[in-house]
Amino acid sequence: MFEKTLSDVVKGVRSNRKNEHEYISRCISEIKDELRTKDPSLQAEALLKLIYLQMLGHDMSWASFHCIEVMSATKFRNRRIGYLAATVCFDTETPVALLATNLIKKVCVQKYVFLRVRTDIMMETCLPFSHSSFPANTPFVLSGFCFWGSV
Numbered sequence: 001m002f003e004k005t006l007s008d009v010v011k012g013v014r015s016n017r018k019n020e021h022e023y024i025s026r027c028i029s030e031i032k033d034e035l036r037t038k039d040p041s042l043q044a045e046a047l048l049k050l051i052y053l054q055m056l057g058h059d060m061s062w063a064s065f066h067c068i069e070v071m072s073a074t075k076f077r078n079r080r081i082g083y084l085a086a087t088v089c090f091d092t093e094t095p096v097a098l099l100a101t102n103l104i105k106k107v108c109v110q111k112y113v114f115l116r117v118r119t120d121i122m123m124e125t126c127l128p129f130s131h132s133s134f135p136a137n138t139p140f141v142l143s144g145f146c147f148w149g150s151v
Contacts, residue, residue, distance in 0.1 A: 071100065
């Protein structure tokens with residue numbers, strides 16, 4: 001199923017210090033193949049690997065649409081990974097920010113909205129979003145999605 005797990009990527013980066021750039025290039029090409037699949041769990045794992053590589057200084061802005069795909073998954077575990085990837089990947093120039101805004105609005109009004117106390121805060125934060133204000137509000141709203149379970 002997976003070509004490499006997140007643990008394999010971490011161990012591989014540590015063990016390939018001399019040719020780290022080549023190893024990471026191969027990992028990114030494998031991640032791109034994994035992101036093209038229709039399996040949401042495989043896409044979520046690929047995003048986790050990209051988040052790790054982003055922490056090492058590699059660009060993952062090319063995967064912004066894949067973040068949206070994972071954010072729209074049915075399993076909460078996968079959606080949570082998508083929200084985390086969006087907080088890492090999105091900036092003020094991200095072209096899919098409007099899609100993320102609409103997706104968050106949709107999740108806020110669905111039946112599995114997160115903890116009622118938290119829901120009121122998120123609704124006040126979600127509804128006024130526009131394309132220009134999304135990136136400034138992203139960490140607060142998405143952090144609520146990443147760390148709270150569904151009711």
